[in-house]
Amino acid sequence: MSEATVSAAAEADEKLGDFTQRVQAIRESLHQVVVGQDDSIDQLLVCALTGSHALLVGVPGLAKTLMVKALASAFGWKFSRIQFTPDLMPSDVTGYELLGRGEENQGPTMVFRPGPVFSNLVLADEINRAAPKTQSALLEAMAEQQVSVGGQTYPLESPFLVVATQNPIEQEGTYPLPEAQLDRFMMEIRFGYPTPEQEEEIVLKTTSGPMVMPAAALNRDEFLELRDLVLAVPVPKNVASYAVRLCGGSRPEDDRAQAMVRDYVSWGAGPRGSQNLVLAAKACALLDGRTAPTEEDVRRVAGPILRHRIILNHRAIGDSVTALQIIEGLLKDVG
Template identity: 85%
Template sequence: MSEATASAVAMAQEKLSEFSQRVQSIRESLHQVVVGQDASIDQLLVCALTGSHALLVGVPGLAKTLMVKTLASAFGWNFSRIQFTPDLMPADVTGYELLGRGEENGGPSMVFRRGPIFANLVLADEINRAAPKTQSALLEAMAEHHVSVGGQTYPLPAPFLVVATQNPIEQEGTYPLPEAQLDRFMMEIRFGYPSPEQEEAIVLRTTSGRVELPTAALSQEEFLELCDLVLSVPVPRTVASYAVRLCGSSRPEDERAHTMVRDYVAWGAGPRGSQNLVLAAKATALLDGRTAPTEEDVKSVALPILRHRVILNHRAIGDSVTAEQVIRSMLKDA
């Protein structure tokens, strides 16, 4: 090994060690407040480290909101919560213009009042309770990281992350998210009930005093450096090909389509699914202390990334087949 190569390897190991230490401190901060939900925490960290949005699905009382608030506190981010309701208007999300006193000559002029979307971490609570017109107000922000109001474009702060929640039980009075908006979320993270031991720990912790959120473990500049490190991770061609092949097998009209996909799927994952598989595999490898992702890393993140992108047909509904069953079959045969 040449001296230059040895130096590059040593530098990569140093960066990896620093990355692991910083992320571990964030993990510990989250576990100080949230009991259990280890897989959900890691998946949310993957979304954060790749600058991607997340959709949290779970019944009330499973600490979804608390986890998001804790993440914002641990990163030292500006946090904003929007409670989505049927009467919420787009201006309540993005902001609005009103007649005010101008800064230059003191005369009347239109002044923009920023909405709650102008934060580093935005919690869109029960997003499917708002009308489609209001849901769509998030599309531009999630895709372009800016909003347009009154013919003007206003950039959002960096980092910028939207975490939305949905209750899978109550569907009356809700508006399902359209496929175009679902595709903006990297992962659909599902929360399960805690074990008896974890539930006992939750009860004791939450009934013995106030829950204190952690102090910031990273500055925003340090966090953006971690994101840049994730992007700089090299991806083996075989891993990228596997991610593309996996998404291709989810499309019923594709020659690579899986047998269950041809029978039960109306629409499969698009190119953004392949991109997210590779990005998440990179972050997963770094979280595991490795410098390059593998096909196993892609498999480990495939379920939360693909299950909201695989749209079932009527036959699947009639045969009680779920998207998760289709994806697991795809992974088994891939």
């Protein structure tokens, strides 16, 4: 083995060790505030470390908003929360132009006032309560990291992450998210109830005084270095091929689809699903201290990445078939 090869391997090991140490510090910061929810925290970290957006689904009181605020605090990011309501307008999200003073020796001119979307982490709270035209105000920002207002385009600062929340119980007065917008979220992260021991710890922690957010464990440049490291991880061809086969098998018109998919699925996951499976697998590998993802990493993230991308038909609803059951069938059948 040449000296250059040994040096490169040592450098890779050093970067991997630094990555693991920094992410562990973030995990510990979040657990200072959030009790339990280990899987949800890891999935949210995967979204953040890949520059992707997340949709949090759970009943009220499970620390969805608290986790997002703690994440922004731990990363030292500029944070904004938008409470989505039926009367919320697109300009309330993106910003607006109004008549103001121009520069010296100039008359009145239109001045842009940035909206809350101009942050590093945007919490779209109860996103399905706003009308579709307001929901769509986030699309350009999520897809292209920019906002267009009054014929002008304004870039958003990197990093930029949208985390939206939904209540799965109460559907009165809500609007379903369009498939195009659902596809922009890397993961649909489900929050479950805490164990009795965890709930007791939550009660004691939240009734003893004000909640203190964690201190910033990273600065902006340090986070961007971690994100770039995830993106630079090489992907074996078999891992990319497996992700493509999983998504292809979820499409009922595809030759690779199994009988259950043809019977119960209207639309399957598109290419963005394959991309996100590979991105998340890379992040999972680094989080586990490995320098390359495996097919098992893809399997681990298949549920949260694919369940909101598989659109079931009326027959599935009648037979009580869920998207997760379709995914479990895919993982069993796709080799």
